[in-house]
Amino acid sequence: MQDFLAGIAWQVAVLAGLTIVFTVLAFLSRGRAALHWPKSLRQSAITNFLIVQFTSLNGAMYLVLIAPLAVFYTWLGLPVLDAAAWDSVPLAVKALAALVVYDFSLYWVHRMLHTSVLWPAHAVHHSDPELHFLSWSRGHFTEQVVIAGCLVFTSSWMGFRLEEIAGLALIKGLHQHYVHSKLDWDHGIFRDLIVSPQFHRWHHANVAEAYDKNFASIFPVFDRMFGTYYNPGSAIDVQTGIADNPANDFLTQTLYPFRKWAEMLRARGKAQEQAGAL
Ligand SMILES: [Zn+2]
Numbered sequence: 044m045q046d047f048l049a050g051i052a053w054q055v056a057v058l059a060g061l062t063i064v065f066t067v068l069a070f071l072s073r074g075r076a077a078l079h080w081p082k083s084l085r086q087s088a089i090t091n092f093l094i095v096q097f098t099s100l101n102g103a104m105y106l107v108l109i110a111p112l113a114v115f116y117t118w119l120g121l122p123v124l125d126a127a128a129w130d131s132v133p134l135a136v137k138a139l140a141a142l143v144v145y146d147f148s149l150y151w152v153h154r155m156l157h158t159s160v161l162w163p164a165h166a167v168h169h170s171d172p173e174l175h176f177l178s179w180s181r182g183h184f185t186e187q188v189v190i191a192g193c194l195v196f197t198s199s200w201m202g203f204r205l206e207e208i209a210g211l212a213l214i215k216g217l218h219q220h221y222v223h224s225k226l227d228w229d230h231g232i233f234r235d236l237i238v239s240p241q242f243h244r245w246h247h248a249n250v251a252e253a254y255d256k257n258f259a260s261i262f263p264v265f266d267r268m269f270g271t272y273y274n275p276g277s278a279i280d281v282q283t284g285i286a287d288n289p290a291n292d293f294l295t296q297t298l299y300p301f302r303k304w305a306e307m308l309r310a311r312g313k314a315q316e317q318a319g320a321l
């Protein structure tokens with residue numbers, strides 16, 4: 044119990060720090076309007092906070108899941124690059140190589156999450172009508188396991204140690220909070236180098252032209268390569284969310300994928316019944 048409370052206190056301290064940092068950045072970018080948190084934004088923030096505390100494994104995800112997933116990788120007997128292969132490679136290059144391989148894998152995992160059966164798990168992340176830095180925390184635990192697996196499997200294959208994988212997770216986590224923040228930054232001449240808040244806001248846009256675009260988490264080059272790049276400019280006023288937005292509360296969000304999967308099964312059963320009756 045004490046560990047649980049200490050964990051929550053730690054998370055609250057981290058989130059308070061992130062709130063200060065992103066509020067200052069938003070203030071510098073958008074002026075006093077950034078200090079106004081309307082009721083809908085407060086509701087979103089509470090829902091995201093509860094999700095991160097009680098169902099999403101974000102934050103603690105890496106500490107909780109890295110070790111068992113790495114053991115699972117070894118158990119499967121999958122190949123591992125000899126760790127000595129990295130001996131003469133500078134740490135920054137090694138980290139960059141790991142992030143490129145991870146982001147390439149996640150690009151395709153993310154594309155799969157946008158397909159019919161997997162979509163309900165990912166739709167929770169897309170359902171935030173008030174995209175802000177905490178929205179990254181809005182991830183259903185069923186998809187979080189898949190994303191953590193992607194990180195651990197790609198890093199394990201490259202011969203990385205657990206603490207190195209945790210370090211990568213930290214870099215990725217901070218960047219993810221940043222790209223979800225309410226900043227209309229596109230990184231100027233570096234826009235194709237690193238994913239910006241504007242690029243990712245278009246991924247969340249509830250606009251037909253932006254559907255199934257901008258899957259990369261870190262490097263937009265993958266969207267350029269595979270024809271899914273979309274950034275027509277400012278996204279700060281674009282509506283975010285999904286067509287069938289579930290209510291913006293913790294319980295509805297947690298149950299949403301299960302409700303959708305049950306609906307899919309019922310529809311499939313009905314279709315089979317009708318086909319049998321013909
Ligand atoms: Zn998505």
Ligand SMILES: [Zn+2]
Nearest residue numbers: 168223243247
């Ligand atoms: Zn997102």
